[in-house]
Amino acid sequence: MTDDPIKLFDRWYAEAQVSEPNDANAMALATVDAEARPSVRMVLLKGHGPEGFVFYTNQRSRKATDIAGNPNVALLLHWKSLRRQVRIEGAVETVSDDLADAYFASRHPFSQLGAWASDQSAPLPDRETFEARFAEAQARFAGGDIPRPPHWSGYRLSPTRIEFWQDREFRLHERRLFTRVDGGWQDGLLYP
Template sequence: MADDPFALFDTWFAEAQASEPNDPNAMALATSDARGRPSVRMVLLKGHGPDGFVFYTNRESRKAGEIAANPHAALLFHWKSLRRQIRIEGELTWASDIESDAYFASRSRDSQLGAWASDQSRPLADRATFEARFAEMQAKFAGGDVPRPPHWGGYRLTPDHIEFWQDRAYRLHERRVFDRAEGGWTEGLLYP
């Protein structure tokens, strides 16, 4: 077994990519506001490595406001077909503009236009309003590249705790934990 949590993540993630029918990179992101009230939603992992786990979003959304108020967050990957999950806790920071620009450029044109058209998490009177805004963005950027909106970019969760959970018969599950320590990681087990 790997004693490096990132190597173990890579192994499990590769197995999920080979077996999960939809979005093996889907992860639950839990944040809380300044009063400590939690919220959770699904986002997509778009990059990972020893420096952390990256996703992209509107930086004026509800989640972005919660991150600004309290940058501590948690991620959860659940791969039902593999009977595994990974919990990751740490602090969120902005991904660089270079990373955000590069990822934005890789998105489909409609996704790029949608980032301009959406006031994510804000009230919407009706679907027609959003569709009209989308059509406006199509016209605005017709015939040219769609630049990344200034309010849209990446976040990186730098982990300080990672737990690998493997289902076992009779609820005798295996739980391996890694905690960041000075100079590396400590490893241990938890009771199921």
């Protein structure tokens, strides 16, 4: 057993990428708004390592607005095929422009255009409005590179708690919790 939660995450994530039928990188992101009302949605893990866990979004979205008011969030990755989940808690900060630019450039051009066309989380009167905005973005950037919109970036969660949960028969689950203490990790078990 490793005493490094990032190495353990690497191992579990590699196994999930082989066994999960869809989106092993899908994770639930929980935030709270200014009135402490919780909100949760699925996002995609796009990078991870000792520095943290990275996802990208429109910075005008509800999740980004929540984060601006309270950077403390929680992530949950659930891999049904492995009967495992990982819970991660900590504060997020915006990634560097260079990192956001590099990831944006790696996206499919339609995903890039969608970032320009969408006012994510805002009311949409009808699908045709979005499709017209998408067509406008296609015309605007026809034949050229599509730059990252100024309102689109990534966030990195710096973990303070990481819990590894393994399903066991009769609900006698195995839970291992790592807590950040003085720059290192303290670990222990939790009752099921």
